[in-house]
Amino acid sequence: MKIFAAWAILTSILYVLQTSLFSMFAYNGISANLMLLLTLSVAFLLGHRYGVFMGFSAGLLQDLTSGSFFGCDIFSYMLIGLLCGKFSDHIFKEQFILPVLTSTVVTAMHYFIMVIFIYLLGYHLDLQRNLYLVLIPMLCYQLAFAYPVHKLVFEFNKYVKRWK
């Protein structure tokens, strides 16, 4: 219970930072998506079960508070948590390069999942222009923040493990 509360507090702090502090440095309304990076790191460090759960929690928090298309983030983060978690079974947890590089892949994946939802919901999207306007700055932000977030989650996980 104590460990669960600690993870909930970490998620909330990162979300508050994402929506208030980081939005100040947004480029065309785009800023770092810490919830996605948190899901990725948890999946890499703790496996697919916790990855899916973190994806669900982070997505739910974002969808409930942001007022965007409800459910899209939950679905996308859960899927990312599941895939990265499955993938992490075969890698060494102490190394940082792979999670950091994977942040670009999952950001692109999240982007394309959202594009599919946008199309299915009936909105017309100029994909070529949108890729340039949205995806490229998004990738830059994610790459810049992937290491600090993963390092934070890694140390946090090490710390809370001692409580067991």
Add this chain to the structure above:
Amino acid sequence: MSDKIRREKRTGRKIAALIFVFISVFCIVFFAARGRFETPIASTGVGLVISPFQNAISWISSKVDFISTTVNDILNVHEQNEQLKAEVEELRAKNLAASEFEAENQRLKALLGYKEVATQFDLVSARVIGREAATWSSMIVINRGSADGIANDMAVVTEMGLVGHISETGINSSKVQLILDPRSSVGTLVQRPESRVAGIVEGDINNPTMPKMINIPKNSDVIVGDMIVTSGFGGIYPKGLVVGRIKDIQNEESGLLKFGVIETTVNFQKLEDVAIIIQSREAPPAPIQPPAQQ
């Protein structure tokens, strides 16, 4: 052997549960988008917990921004002084022209015998405490909620023009759907007296910073530079709020209509303080008085 079967059964159940959750969330997306699935209690609850922290971080951020701006201002004080001098000169000239227009306006009003009654608004000021990082919709969170008299569908403005409307109200915070959001639509018209063409301004998913004015007939006289204001149709936005200026006009794919790309007067990238119109009163025009007998 039985252990193996039991384990396989458990794994099978887990996979089935996971598939069920994924399909449920997938369906919820479409139900929610059509307004058939709402989570007001959960949303309010989460908002109630998160908003004080957002408020605090936002306050700290604004202070940091203020300090960095002040330092920057000090470093550029000479250059700013020169710019301000030039601006004062420009404003003096504009002020002179405005006085001329005011006098002309008064004369024309007296000639027509009408007394203009200004639209009055009851405003509540609010601070932006959160901004969604998602790129597919444009929403902000403000530090006012139902406890301050805020309700859904109230228009949100700044001194520069229209910002959006309240889409969801919590107790101490509210979500504002900006006019840049693709789900938003605002009844508008061209302010120019010779034109007054009506259209709908909606967010453009392809260009998150510039909304579009759609449904403009191809033969209408809308031109680049025209100021767009709210028409008052639809009931959410009062008439006469400035939306922006037409920056570009393009033809729709159908060929019968065209649309204008709008440069908003509000700088949405630097939105810190807003005002919510909690009540708008448009007083009826005063009756025409007969001329005084001499």
